[in-house]
Amino acid sequence: MNKSCAVCETLNPRRAFRCAVCDERLEDGTPASAALPATAEAGAPGGSVLSEASGRKTESRPLGELIGEYPWYGRIVIWPIVVVLLAVLLSLMAVWGVLGWLWRARWVILLLVFSFLVVLSGLAVLWESSVIYERSGVP
């Protein structure tokens, strides 16, 4: 199903999340999209393609803006990394419990590791968002 922009009525590809003409955020299931014949698949090459917004050159947008575009549940790549790192952290804590000489500095080390995790997760999110963005074919 294609997305018709509520601001300028441009027909955009199904996976687009911003209008190619006015840059407004697109919503799903607009009336104009519903009126399209089932065969009119956006973005499909050739044939009866609804291609008003396809074929545009790409332009860069700030990655920070993209983070808000995707729900957390979509970031399936991120969570395994976080879980593995947490497991490693817990293991380390167990080791530290044995190694008493680390015990005194445990909070400082924990803070450092958590900070590292947060930074790493953030980078992974940014990377994934940019990959998804490029794959979406949105100009």
Added chain:
Amino acid sequence: MSRSVGGYRITTDFTTAGGGQCRWAFAVRDGDEYFLKEFLAPTYPIPESPGSATTKERKLRKCEKFEEHHQSVTSALAPLSKTGGNLVTTRDFFREGAKYYKVTEKVDVTSLSPRMISREPVERRILVLLTVAHSLEILHRAGLVHGDLKPENILIKETAKGYYAAKLIDFDNAFFSGRPVPPEDMVGDPNYYSPEIFGYFNGGVTGERLTTASDVFALGLVAALFLTGRGAAFESVADAGRYPGELRGAGADCSTGLRRTARADALIQRMLSADPDERPTALQVFDGLKELRTEAKRTGGWPRETESEGPSTGRRLRGKLLEAAAPEPDAPKHAASGASGEGGRLRGSLLRGRDSSSA
């Protein structure tokens, strides 16, 4: 009123309002509303029609050419857009009896004149132009020239969010870039002809020079009109005619009414270049407009920069410049235009002039 044509049930009387070589009506098929246009010419020589065998043969040849041209353009347009988009392309083209018919989707338009658009906030004015430029870019990407771009063929529709979007209609005069129909068959509005189209009529320019750049020239005139409400003004040149394309071709200077906004003025000036090679492409125009809109949104419009020149400047210009803007349509047109009377007369005189000069 309950007449049917080609499977379409006519719901209104046919009217010639806004049409030259056609009349139009609204129709319904399978519950959907359509705009149906009936061409008054050419007429197909059916067995019952009057005329000698020779006349009928001549009409048949003309109809075949007409049909072939429209079928090829319709086929090229078909994949470009679907219902609800901003390109209102042909849905059906057929003949019934002696008459040809063309069908497009019905668009519910807003009665908004170019002057009223020019009173909208800057970013909204630019958005209207953006939708036109985007539609034109799609058309040009397919190698098609609209051939009759003017405000009457740009329907303004209020969108769900209260903005205005432009629907590009009337592809009757469309042709493939560099392959126009013969000069005597060309229709359109001389107010929006590019310099090379006038050259084509005069015989000084070959058909290969009539490319998508001609549409960009017309879009430049439309852009100036939508942004300022008054349109571009051209310096008068002796014996050069009175249309923008003629004047620009003769080297006339032009005022867009946007001189205080250097970027907007520069963009439209380039679009109105006499040399088609110097004009930007529709894509470049689109990108330029998009940048201007982003800036207008950021600054909340730029009234001091982009408002059209004030009355005093206008008075100064009146003595020097010739107002060359197209006549403002009071209501958006949803009928195909054929050759306007003025256009027909102009073409006739141009072609006569060419013939006499070559004789």
